[in-house]
Amino acid sequence: xxxxxxGAETVTALDGVDLRVRAGEFVALxxxxxxxxxxxxxxxxxxxxxxxxxVTYGGALAGRRADTFGWPExxxxxxxxxxxxxxxxxxxxxxxxxxxxxxxxxxxxxxxLMEAFGIDHLAARAPHQASLGEQQRVAxxxxxxxxxxxxxxxxPTAHQDRGHADLLLDEVVGQARAGSAVLVATHDEVxxxxxxxxxxxxxxxxxxxxxx
Numbered sequence: 001x002x003x004x005x006x007g008a009e010t011v012t013a014l015d016g017v018d019l020r021v022r023a024g025e026f027v028a029l030x031x032x033x034x035x036x037x038x039x040x041x042x043x044x045x046x047x048x049x050x051x052x053x054x055v056t057y058g059g060a061l062a063g064r065r066a067d068t069f070g071w072p073e074x075x076x077x078x079x080x081x082x083x084x085x086x087x088x089x090x091x092x093x094x095x096x097x098x099x100x101x102x103x104x105x106x107x108x109x110x111x112x113l114m115e116a117f118g119i120d121h122l123a124a125r126a127p128h129q130a131s132l133g134e135q136q137r138v139a140x141x142x143x144x145x146x147x148x149x150x151x152x153x154x155x156p157t158a159h160q161d162r163g164h165a166d167l168l169l170d171e172v173v174g175q176a177r178a179g180s181a182v183l184v185a186t187h188d189e190v191x192x193x194x195x196x197x198x199x200x201x202x203x204x205x206x207x208x209x210x211x212x
Contacts, residue, residue, distance in 0.1 A: 001015055001050060002050055003051050014036050017206045025176060025196050027182065028186055028195035030211060035201040035203065036201050036205075037154070037185040041185055045074060070096075073148060077136075077151075079155055084127075085126065087126075089126075089127065092138050092139075093138055094142075097145060113141035113145065114138075117141055118164065119137050133164065140156050140168050144172075144175055147178060150181045151182045151183070155187065156172065
C-alpha cells in the first residue's frame with residue numbers, strides 16, 4: 001500500500017497490489033493516467049517506500065539490499081528519461097558500463113543498440129541536441145546495455161512513431177526472452193499484444209487482463 005498526503009487529503013495511490021514478475025517474462029501494466037502505474041514502478045525500483053507490504057527480488061527484501069542494486073540487477077526507463085546533460089548520447093548509453101567497470105567490454109553492445117534504434121549518427125550530440133523521441137531511445141538503450149535481471153520501463157514508446165516503437169519493443173521482448181523479468185507501464189496497445197501477461201490498474205488496484 002502507498003498513500004500520499006495532499007493538503008488535508010490523503011490519496012491512496014496503491015491499494016492491495018500483489019504482483020509477481022518471473023524471470024523471462026514480459027508483463028505489460030496498463031491503465032489510465034493517474035491509476036498508480038508510475039507509483040508502482042517507483043516503489044519497485046526503490047524511489048518510493050511502501051507504507052505497508054514489501055518488495056522482494058529473488059527472495060530478498062529490496063529494502064535491505066537497495067544500496068547494492070546496480071544496473072546489471074535492476075534497470076529503469078523513467079518517463080523523465082534522466083539523461084545526464086554533461087554527457088553526449090553515446091556516453092549516456094554507456095553510463096551503466098562506466099559505473100560497473102565494464103566500459104570496454106560494453107562498447108560493442110552500445111553500438112549495436114544505438115544502430116538498431118537509429119541513433120548511432122547522434123552519438124556525439126548532447127541530449128538537448130536530440131529530439132524527445134531520440135532521447136527516449138537513448139534511455140531505453142542505456143537500460144538494456146548490461147542485460148539487467150529486472151527491467152522496469154515507464155511508457156518507453158510514448159514519444160515514438162510506430163516504426164521506432166516496434167524497434168524498441170523488439171529489444172525489450174528480446175531481453176525478456178534472454179531471461180530478464182520485464183515490467184512495462186504503457187498505453188501502447190501493440191505492446192500489450194506482445195506481452196506474456198497484461199495487468200490493468202485503476203484507482204491503485206491491480207487486476208489480470210487488459211481493460212475493457
